[in-house]
Amino acid sequence: MASSFMRSLRSGFGRQNEAPNVNTNQQRSNGSPNPSPTAYSSSTPSNNQSASSSSNMNSATDNVGSSAEAQAPPEPIKFFFFEQFAKLGVKGNFMPLAAQPTNVDLGEWLAHQTVEHFRLIGMFIQLIQEIDINTKKPICNAESCPKMTAGRHSYTWLDHNRLPISVTAHQYISLVQRWMNGKVHDPKAFPTDPLNGTAAAVASGGIGTPTGERSIPTGPTTLQASNAGSAGRQWPGKDAGFPETFIHDVRTCFRQIFRIYAHLYHSHWIDPFWHLSGPNNNQGWTDLNSCFVHFCSVAKLYGLLSDKDAEPMQPLIDIWVTNGSIPADAANGAHAVALSQ
Template identity: 50%
Template sequence: MTTFFQSVRQGFANRQGGRANGVNGNPNQQRSQNTSPVTGNPTNPSPSSTGAPVSFPSNPGASVEDTSKTGADCLAPEETKWFFKEAYAKLSVKGNFMPLAAKPSYLDLGDWLAHQTVEQYRLITYFIVSVQEVNQNTNTVVCNANECPTMSAGRHYIYTWLNNERKPIPVPACQYIALVQRWIVGKIHDPVAFPTDSPFGRTAPSFESSYPSTAGTDQGGRKPIAAGPTTLSRTLSDLAGQDWVGKSAGFPESFLSDVRTAWRQMFRIYAHLYHAHFINPFWHIHNPNYMDLNSSFCYFVSVGKLFGLIGERDLEPMQDLIDIWNSNGSIPTDCANGAFAITQ
């Protein structure tokens, strides 16, 4: 995939000027997110994949919160994975991702986090598609309910999903990934959650330079002058003087929470891809190969840690690989230390 990381730079070029058309863009590599291939019940279902039926909520945000890490304390240590060894932690690019992670000074933080969220989802889609391909020998997708009956990152981390009744239920990895895709796409295409217009409209009012703008009309009474905003169009939080990430750019109060949720869920997909599919398909195929997977994940972690979008506990399933990149500089010190971590 020689042009893979060229597309990273192209992604931002499409979003220059803050609100660009990239937030609502549909990447060419992205399949229909609501129809990701999900196999039926396994022939010999695992106890963890049976029980309560999986509910697909009509509201894509209704079931995004879930629980994690079950049974870790009672399991024996796993053999060291290939991708936890330095020889297999190589990247397909040189240097680090700070130039792509750091926010340009002229951009609002909300705009930058929205851009990064859309970009990271666009990149991870390349690898999701790889495990959704049909194996011609078995006539099943690579990640299927037989091979991956739970959404797991090794034996020690199993992720469950909250259904419409807010009950955690285990689901096959392919189904979990499809639910995450549906939720993220629903958010980034929602003009309320991820607005693409300026909060003050597309164009600001303008008047002839000879007319002073010190009152409701000009001094000669010839032309009305735009008045300031009234309280009728302002939220209670705004009136109370509360602030939040992205407020000045028109993002809602829930914006940072949605971004962090998307980041946590994308991390879980990466963790599953490594633990369940590093050998097949990424080691065995050339495009995309394991070094592209490493590069995309390293970029993802760099941004997530730089702005504090994902917690240290969430990173545990991949910490050994992250430690390698911390030590060799692939993840720069500012990112590793959360130099611009958001505390709210």
């Protein structure tokens, strides 16, 4: 049930091997779902409640080669950019979840964060990939989401010839999942035993790499060889056996996770997340907020996302920076200097 899924998100964001089984159909078709915000007057925000303008969403291009439609019609109101819809499903300071613990190598910590946020976004992906009992299709399908978009931002994929191709949001998200699964299980990219240099690499999966990123480097099959000739250079994770390309890979992973979050908000905030919120609670969208603010705190603290990357969700991020949901040290990128290349 969806309630058990949401409870798992509230349990300290702890690591789990599998996401629980979820079923949003019952909650959406039980005859008493929470209506759309446009029909729910007690929750409909007024125009003067936004903490920041969404005008910066209208850029013509972004830094990944995707472009917005110059003459696109006005977008519907983005309720998640209003303060009353920026609240969280959990309370507390996210800094302890984001900050590197004492005596833990920075590479190990960033690898942990990458795997954990990949797990969390996977739980939300399950919700939009569930078959709707009325349409017999997933919530996110080729008709509802013919492109991978976040408002006016559109993302493409690179094919085998490194040419950008447009794919549906469902295909794009599936490709990201395959690509990241291959990446985090590749012992050259995310080593689990840095003393064992003979482990075979796992294929990255997918039909290419995300737009705007260079291909995964090919080359030596051992960790010792992959770091050969770099004795005079330092990078986060080097002492723990992570390759010189590690930070680039982490940033790519965070950029792709962000794009999925942005698509969830812009295309699926009403269905399923608003509809998961019963009339007496806000469980669906507040738990989405909780995971996303956790993700943003880590990304900003370590400089894993550029300002350009964050544009599709910047108004919501600004609210959280202002009200302290994103801790000040994270908002200021207190540890980003450690990742300078």
